[in-house]
Amino acid sequence: MTTTDTLTCPAPGASAGVATTVTTAGPLLPVVGSDTLVPLVDGRSVAYANLDVAASAPALRSVADRVAEVLPLYASVHRGAGYLSQVSTALYEASRQAVGAFVGAREDDVTIVVRNTTDATNLLAGCVPAAASGAPGRVLVLDTEHHANLLPWRGEGAAGGGAVRATTLEAAPTVAGTLDVLRAELADASAAGDPYALVAVTGASNVTGESLPVADVVALAHDAGARVFLDGAQLVPHRRFSLAATGVDYVAFSGHKTYAPYGAGALVGRRDWLDTGTPYLAGGGAVRNVTTSDVVWHPAPARHEAGSPNVLGAVALAAACGALGEVDDAALREHERVLRDRLVAGLEAIPGVRVVRVWQDAVDPVGVVTFSVDDHDPGLVAAYLSAEHGIGVRDGRFCAHPLLRRLGHAAGAVRASVGVGTSGEEVERLIGALETFVTEGPGATYAVVDGLWVVEDDPRPLPEASGLSGLVATAAAGFIAESAGCGPALD
Numbered sequence: 001m002t003t004t005d006t007l008t009c010p011a012p013g014a015s016a017g018v019a020t021t022v023t024t025a026g027p028l029l030p031v032v033g034s035d036t037l038v039p040l041v042d043g044r045s046v047a048y049a050n051l052d053v054a055a056s057a058p059a060l061r062s063v064a065d066r067v068a069e070v071l072p073l074y075a076s077v078h079r080g081a082g083y084l085s086q087v088s089t090a091l092y093e094a095s096r097q098a099v100g101a102f103v104g105a106r107e108d109d110v111t112i113v114v115r116n117t118t119d120a121t122n123l124l125a126g127c128v129p130a131a132a133s134g135a136p137g138r139v140l141v142l143d144t145e146h147h148a149n150l151l152p153w154r155g156e157g158a159a160g161g162g163a164v165r166a167t168t169l170e171a172a173p174t175v176a177g178t179l180d181v182l183r184a185e186l187a188d189a190s191a192a193g194d195p196y197a198l199v200a201v202t203g204a205s206n207v208t209g210e211s212l213p214v215a216d217v218v219a220l221a222h223d224a225g226a227r228v229f230l231d232g233a234q235l236v237p238h239r240r241f242s243l244a245a246t247g248v249d250y251v252a253f254s255g256h257k258t259y260a261p262y263g264a265g266a267l268v269g270r271r272d273w274l275d276t277g278t279p280y281l282a283g284g285g286a287v288r289n290v291t292t293s294d295v296v297w298h299p300a301p302a303r304h305e306a307g308s309p310n311v312l313g314a315v316a317l318a319a320a321c322g323a324l325g326e327v328d329d330a331a332l333r334e335h336e337r338v339l340r341d342r343l344v345a346g347l348e349a350i351p352g353v354r355v356v357r358v359w360q361d362a363v364d365p366v367g368v369v370t371f372s373v374d375d376h377d378p379g380l381v382a383a384y385l386s387a388e389h390g391i392g393v394r395d396g397r398f399c400a401h402p403l404l405r406r407l408g409h410a411a412g413a414v415r416a417s418v419g420v421g422t423s424g425e426e427v428e429r430l431i432g433a434l435e436t437f438v439t440e441g442p443g444a445t446y447a448v449v450d451g452l453w454v455v456e457d458d459p460r461p462l463p464e465a466s467g468l469s470g471l472v473a474t475a476a477a478g479f480i481a482e483s484a485g486c487g488p489a490l491d
Helices: 061-073 083-102 117-125 175-191 214-223 271-276 311-325 329-348 378-389 401-406 424-440 470-484
Strands: 006-010 019-023 037-039 045-047 109-114 137-142 164-169 198-202 227-231 250-254 265-270 287-290 295-297 353-355 368-373 394-396 413-417 446-449 452-455
Touching: 061 083, 061 311, 083 109, 083 265, 083 311, 109 117, 109 271, 109 311, 117 227, 117 250, 117 265, 137 175, 164 175, 175 214, 198 214, 214 227, 265 271, 329 353, 329 368, 329 424, 368 378, 368 424, 378 394, 378 413, 378 424, 378 446, 378 452
Parallel strands: 137 164, 137 198, 198 227, 227 250
Antiparallel strands: 006 019, 037 045, 109 265, 250 265, 287 295, 353 368, 368 413, 394 413, 446 452
């Protein structure tokens, strides 16, 4: 674990004698790729500054080492008689227990291994019980949510096939006001005899890092007889969280955001809904018995884990949970606070750069900062940072279209995010690069191709190990941006 030092120097764009704190923080934990060099358009190569951790975090070195360690032991699980099958089964189930323990699972909670948070939310959407009237159960969400915590409840592609009824509320400009909005809606629904079964809320915004106080959300939901689902994708990798301590009923998070990008995530929470809800996938492993006319399903977790599970992904996620669990909570918070505070201060010191906020009174945000640059397309800013400075950020609408539209950024913005592997040098590089962009403009020539900003006649070679040609890479990137709907605004 590294310590954090600071030094004082002129802020970007400030006159001589106007000073700000510049962080020289080092990473808390080593990550794979921290020394990877990327080419710039001027022919130089620099270490990649990964400030896109909120999208996908690099693997912890300890996670990669653990996967390499157990890979020779990999075999089929749960029904194999062979020695390695028994070892793999033990590894998988031990990983399940470790993941549940990391988020403070209660004794009777169940941990289901899924692909990611989106997968988990869709799974839970098929398990919300019907109302007493027989109508589909009601779910209450805010417009601040990632699409993964909006669309499943609306029945658009949900595992439950539209088996829930969702109401989406507009958040107030303050945390206190938003809590009042939630409380009033829950009370009105109960008074009308059609109460909500579930309140689904983000643990930390993937746009701003801000959050509602979990204890308050749980209290007002439980007072109204509703359960709470927490989208922990941005919270769990950055803050200690406990189901038992908070009273939250369900939490979901993704391995690829928790420094374990091996294709596994988790849904952890109360067993009753998961034991009786619609099985997420129909297939082997999820059933007790099958005849030509009937099926008897297992309870959770097997009920929702049909097919061969991602053993290595579960092992990787458990390893990441173990490594993060060994980091002192105060040190983790302080590391992100120093980096985030410096990032916000540096951005706000640059003329024309505006930091995006959801709630004026939010406290203790995680290391996610979204900003705009006056009179400049966010895609151009992101392309410039990559091509001329080796900095990776995110641009677009971050799979949060309703929120970005309401905040006045329907065309998108730029997001920088930090984590346990981020250093102060990377933050300083971003601030300096944006200062140069605003004052001098880009050095290369850029154009929009297939909806993406790219360098014209880009001279940068692709890594030899990628197996991609420039044409294939460009075409793939364009397809992803257009089809995902989370990148540049195309409508």
